[in-house]
Structure formats: structure tokens, C-alpha cells
Amino acid sequence: MKKQRPVNLNFSTICFPLTAIISILHRISGVITFFSIGILLWLLGLSLSSPKNFLEVSTIINSLHFKFIAWVLVSTLSFHFIGGIRHLIMDFGLISTTLKTGKISSKVVLGSSILLAILSGVVIW
Template identity: 40%
Template sequence: MIEKDNRPVNLNLLTISLPIIGLSSILHRISGLAVFFSFPLVVWLLSVSLKSEESFLVLSNLYQTSVVIKILTYLILVGFSYHLLAGIKKLISDAFGFGETLESGRLLSWLVFGATFVLAILFLFYLF
């Protein structure tokens, strides 16, 4: 017979101390959703900008004058960059086995966070 477990269950992710590998995995999924939902906007903007010279100039002027558009562009670029780097980390782990141990997984996760931080700073200087 199965005994009932009376231990408390904490399902609040904000109070759980996740290891860096788990945090990297969760952020990879969140960034994947963000990339997925921002993709139609990016394709539409590309389509509009390629339609005519006038539409390109309108979008270019909107980008140069609107801080909100610059922030949105920045967030899309950083989210895509993180998702790309975390995906490469996952592919390296699956293909070559590097990153399967706790120490190498931590190292790769920190490298992904560090590279994303560097790219985020570069995007910040480039866009603003």
C-alpha cells in the first residue's frame, strides 16, 4: 500500500534556489517563446521595408525617432542572441557530450550568460 506523503510542497519558482543549469534551461524556453511570438512582427517589418523606398524611409524615420521601437528591437535582439547561444550549448552537449557533467554544464551555462551579456552591451552601444 502507498503511504501518503505529508511533506509540504513548494511550487513557487521564485522561492526555489535553482542551479545555474536549470535557470539556463528555463530562460532558453522563455526566450524561445519570445522569439516565436516576435518572428511575425520582424517578418512583417521586413516585408514593409522592402515594399518601396517610401515605406523603408517611413520605417527608418520611425526607428530613429521612437525610443520604444529601439527598446523593442534591443529586446528582440538580446532574446534571439540568448536563445541562439543556449541552443548551440544544447547542441554541443548532445553531439559531443560536453556539458553533461555538473561542472561542465555550469561552465557552459556561465559562458552562455557571459556571451549574452557582452552581446547585450554591444547591441546597446550600436542601437543607442
């Protein structure tokens, strides 16, 4: 028997809970961190290849655009790290996996990652 149900695929009308938003952002930050490691390793290899390339990489690193990119990368890495700690704590059963503790731990992850993003911005600039 085929059920005819309405399907809502308009994501602008769907209101996701905070726990879902944090989970989605954790996955996105993992992808950003994965690809940024490759770019940073390429810059490291380029800087170690010759003194001329070292000076070129040092001018790139001292630019304002790269400082902004570095701030974004450090912020996503810190968010991913804190979110991963949250998942490990919940997986090991150190805190219960109820909706209430999920909301509280999501707020803690969001607040602490915002604090670390501000702190890393101060250190980078």
C-alpha cells in the first residue's frame, strides 16, 4: 500500500534544533580541517624547498588574507575538537544521552568555540 504523504524539501522553512545544527557544523568543520591540512603541508613543503620559496611563503603568511584564512582554520579546528570531545564523552557514557544533556552540551560547545574563536583572533592579529 502506497502512502501519499506531503514532502517538504524547502530547507528555509525547516527549523533545525540546536543539537542538529551543532552536529552538521561538526561534520563541516571536519571536512574543512581535512582539506586545510593538505594546503598547510603544501606551504610547509614549499617553504622548505629553497630560501627563495621560504621568503615567498613568509610574505604570503604575513598577508592580511592569509591571517583571516588562518583564523577561520583555527576556529574550525577548535570547534571540531570541542565537538569531538563532546561526542567522546557521550559515547563513553560519562554523561547521559538525553535530550536535555544534548541541548546543554551543544550550548557548551557553541559557547566555548565562540570564546576560542575570539581568543584565536586576538592572538593571530
